[in-house]
Amino acid sequence: MSSSIPYPATLGAATASKAQPRAIARWLELVAAFVIVIVLVGGITRLTESGLSITEWDVATGILPPLSDAAWQSEFAKYQATPEYRLEASIGGMTLAEFKFIYFWEWFHRLLARMVGLVYALPLVFFWVKGAIPTGYKGRFVGLLALGGLQGLFGWLMVQSGLVGDMTDVSHFRLSLHLLTALLLLACLVWTARDMRQLVKQPAARPARITGASILVAVVLFIQLLLGAWVAGLNAGHAAYDWPLMNGQLIPDVDFSYGFFWTLSHDPFLLHFLHRWWAWIAVAALVWQARRTGGADRTASIALNAVFGIMIVLGIATVLSGVSLWIAAAHQLVGALLVAATAWAMHAEGAARQAARAAQSA
Structure with missing residues (x-):
């Protein structure tokens, strides 16, 4: 960037x-x-x-x-x-x-x-x-x-x-x-x-230059967004309408007979499961990003915290509503806002680090 x-x-x-x-x-x-x-x-x-x-x-x-x-x-x-x-x-x-x-x-x-x-x-x-x-x-x-x-x-x-x-x-x-x-x-x-x-x-x-820590956060977020896109493309949101269980089970039954990598990229039950639980890893990464950003730009940090909180709530609501059109659309909208807020927070951190290094070398 x-x-x-x-x-x-x-x-x-x-x-x-x-x-x-x-x-x-x-x-x-x-x-x-x-x-x-x-x-x-x-x-x-x-x-x-x-x-x-x-x-x-x-x-x-x-x-x-x-x-x-x-x-x-x-x-x-x-x-x-x-x-x-x-x-x-x-x-x-x-x-x-x-x-x-x-x-x-x-x-x-x-x-x-x-x-x-x-x-x-x-x-x-x-x-x-x-x-x-x-x-x-x-x-x-x-x-x-x-x-x-x-x-x-x-x-x-x-x-x-x-x-x-x-x-x-x-x-x-x-x-x-x-x-x-x-x-x-x-x-x-x-x-x-x-x-x-x-x-x-x-x-x-x-x-501004992106920091190494922010790159790690970006990778975690990328995986979540990729899983979300595959869930949408395969209509995998309809694989289960309960939460936190999936059809009454914590871990859904997955058929690996077509091979691990094919199943990982095609099975709607597995992708739905991964998308809903990788979300919490993404939340942890974004909390870490927001905390590091707080000292540089408090507004960006607050925006990031608010957006990923709304994103999680809408994700759960999408499942429980049976993939209601407008709830699911709002979930994707907030996903875009999450990307914007993350970029803002990462930029604030990168700019602050760069300014600090410049002040030290002056």
Whole structure:
């Protein structure tokens, strides 16, 4: 999350007289908010089984939904040719009105993706032309743009995986890649925005660097997010509706006959079990992060504590509610907020450590 470009002390003072770190920070925070909304809508898209309702990707013409009955019938016919419809949706029958409902969520998700691309790219060009980007950061901003484009590509590859053969859902591996790339982008946006805020307070500030302890916390959180993505992709949230037991057992029955690694990445009961109990390891790691951050930025520490507490409560509520749409969607929303709060806390710790070292060497 730190810039790989050398940042000599002689550059100082945000380094160019035209640099506008405050405006850039606000812009990045706006983009981060868009990403959080996209993660929420993506969760709703998944929970409503809407992701395969649009079978094509048209960058320009796909902006508008069908505008006539004939156009709707054409889109419905394309969906009816998918394995999901033939093997699942057609069993109970689906009306055009029901198709329009799932189509809306996928269309809205893609529309937001287009919007966030514009909200990032157009101001980037403006700040670049105006010379408002602080010295040493242009490479990072280009990297963020590339990461956003890559995340969109992963989204389409995810959809394609559910349109072939007898697949009635998208690949949970591609779903996790799509979601985790979005969360990485969110973390990088928050981190860079905090770097800009540092420049506002201290024009000679260098980009913050993540500490070794924070890297360990990030790995623990990554595992939990990966497990959550696989649980979502395999509908493993429906494996049990009781808590803390699973179908009356502390440890569910797991069939390892397909091999350990296949079971670890495919068995819904095992993944549900791992996701609900690895969460407590993640909580311990985040408590540790919050305590280390407290001395540097108390607000960031409080935010992190609050968000992971809400995350746990919503996770349990999702199970007990039988995976209620809006509770599960709120769980994913708070997951995105957790990533943002963690990045904020890690940045605060890294910046404080860096400032302390600079003061010692002065």
